[in-house]
Amino acid sequence: MFCPKCRSEFEPGYTECARCEAELVDELPPPPKPEYNDLATVLVAPNETILMLAKSRLEAEGIPCFTTNNVQDLVSGRIAGYCLAMGPQELQVPAEDAERATAILESISDEEAEEEKQD
Numbered sequence: 875m876f877c878p879k880c881r882s883e884f885e886p887g888y889t890e891c892a893r894c895e896a897e898l899v900d901e902l903p904p905p906p907k908p909e910y911n912d913l914a915t916v917l918v919a920p921n922e923t924i925l926m927l928a929k930s931r932l933e934a935e936g937i938p939c940f941t942t943n944n945v946q947d948l949v950s951g952r953i954a955g956y957c958l959a960m961g962p963q964e965l966q967v968p969a970e971d972a973e974r975a976t977a978i979l980e981s982i983s984d985e986e987a988e989e990e991k992q993d
């Protein structure tokens with residue numbers, strides 16, 4: 875058991891932190907992502923393939939990407955099936971990079987259209 879406020883660990887059986895009087899939780903929440911406060915959604919991807927394509931393209935341009943679901947876990951393959959079963963996912967970038975990201979994403983859809991013609 876853990877205290878969500880001071881992150882102290884307690885033996886099972888305790889329900890409240892002696893110091894903070896906070897209700898203990900089974901697992902500590904993951905540490906927050908501190909780097910960026912303002913995120914802008916630049917893409918709602920209908921499936922993982924498009925999401926990952928867009929993500930890798932933006933990261934290649936030096937734009938950090940965040941997704942609304944656990945794509946990191948998808949990459950590691952642990953819960954791939956679970957992620958694939960989920961619906962559209964949002965791709966977010968820092969607000970300051972949103973304009974550039976949108977332009978890059980538009981160029982991706984152009985390339986995809988080209989590839990479809992070749993098939």
Ligand SMILES: [Zn+2]
Pocket residue numbers: 877878879880881882891892893894895896
């Ligand atoms: Zn505490």
